[in-house]
Amino acid sequence: MAVDLLCIGEPLLEYNQLPATDDGRVLYQQGHGGDTSNVAIAAARQGAKVGYLTAIGEDPGGDSLLSLWKAEGIDTSTVKRSIAHPTGAYFVTHGPDGHRFTYHRRGSAASTLAVADIPESTIAGARLVFASGISQGISESAADAIFHAFAVARKHGVAVAYDTNYRPALWPPLRAAAVIHAAICQADVALPGLEDARLLTGLEDPEAILDFYLGLGPGLVVLKMGEQGVYVGTPAGRQRIPAFTVAAVDATGAGDTFCGALLARLLAGEPNEDAAHYAAAAAAISTTGYGAVAPIPHAPEVFAAMAMRNR
Numbered sequence: 001m002a003v004d005l006l007c008i009g010e011p012l013l014e015y016n017q018l019p020a021t022d023d024g025r026v027l028y029q030q031g032h033g034g035d036t037s038n039v040a041i042a043a044a045r046q047g048a049k050v051g052y053l054t055a056i057g058e059d060p061g062g063d064s065l066l067s068l069w070k071a072e073g074i075d076t077s078t079v080k081r082s083i084a085h086p087t088g089a090y091f092v093t094h095g096p097d098g099h100r101f102t103y104h105r106r107g108s109a110a111s112t113l114a115v116a117d118i119p120e121s122t123i124a125g126a127r128l129v130f131a132s133g134i135s136q137g138i139s140e141s142a143a144d145a146i147f148h149a150f151a152v153a154r155k156h157g158v159a160v161a162y163d164t165n166y167r168p169a170l171w172p173p174l175r176a177a178a179v180i181h182a183a184i185c186q187a188d189v190a191l192p193g194l195e196d197a198r199l200l201t202g203l204e205d206p207e208a209i210l211d212f213y214l215g216l217g218p219g220l221v222v223l224k225m226g227e228q229g230v231y232v233g234t235p236a237g238r239q240r241i242p243a244f245t246v247a248a249v250d251a252t253g254a255g256d257t258f259c260g261a262l263l264a265r266l267l268a269g270e271p272n273e274d275a276a277h278y279a280a281a282a283a284a285i286s287t288t289g290y291g292a293v294a295p296i297p298h299a300p301e302v303f304a305a306m307a308m309r310n311r
Contacts, residue, residue, distance in 0.1 A: 015028040058081050115141075191224065220272055
């Protein structure tokens with residue numbers, strides 16, 4: 001079926017550390033993650049029609065992810081199953097310096113994505129295609145697949161959005177910067193994170209970072225700055241959007257929730273700044289629970305929170 005948003009990348013099983021029990025045991029809550037999967041779910045919960053293009057193992061983890069996407073109303077017609085390669089997984093632990101991720105993704109099914117797995121008709125039928133630095137960092141073949149998907153999108157007049165989402169464990173900064181920035185040159189919407197941008201560009205100042213990414217060609221750059229909010233930039237101007245403050249317990253997937261919510265609101269025709277305000281609220285709400293997926297809010301919850309804040 002035709003979709004508003006087609007996400008491409010790597011889903012993962014998630015094991016998120018819970019607060020220690022009274023007898024000192026450390027427990028983990030099983031869930032789901034992977035940045036592009038989180039974005040797809042966040043966008044779907046805001047009302048967008050979403051599809052996912054990926055590969056998962058013929059294993060219980062793959063079955064669990066497939067059930068999740070179907071429950072969320074996400075089109076899974078472009079999800080490939082692999083007998084030879086497993087579904088990846090990661091663990092989230094929490095400490096005084098925040099949350100830490102430990103990945104078990106080498107040789108995952110998603111890392112086998114290649115140009116041949118990109119269906120032109122599906123890309124052509126979407127309104128917006130989304131991928132990330134992780135989508136390209138998991139393997140050379142996946143990086144090539146994303147470049148091909150973007151080329152097909154541009155051929156058919158389909159918009160492209162890209163989140164830098166740089167992970168040093170996947171690839172060194174110079175190679176990552178070359179690939180990520182080449183991808184952003186093909187994007188209409190760039191969604192860099194401030195920490196990512198500082199590592200990838202060598203720049204510190206948010207103004208300079210916006211200048212850099214706008215200079216690569218996107219018509220919209222939204223710089224995610226965590227507790228400092230977001231900075232929305234276009235060739236015509238820029239505006240800072242303050243963070244939406246909540247009592248946060250786990251920031252896992254907050255940036256992905258922001259991206260999914262933002263893209264959903266943009267697809268709904270909302271102005272850039274309004275979409276960013278909405279996405280900031282959705283991302284903040286997602287930090288009030290544990291795990292990447294379970295706390296992602298639905299649209300009524302976001303609108304209600306924004307209305308309460310504006311009273």
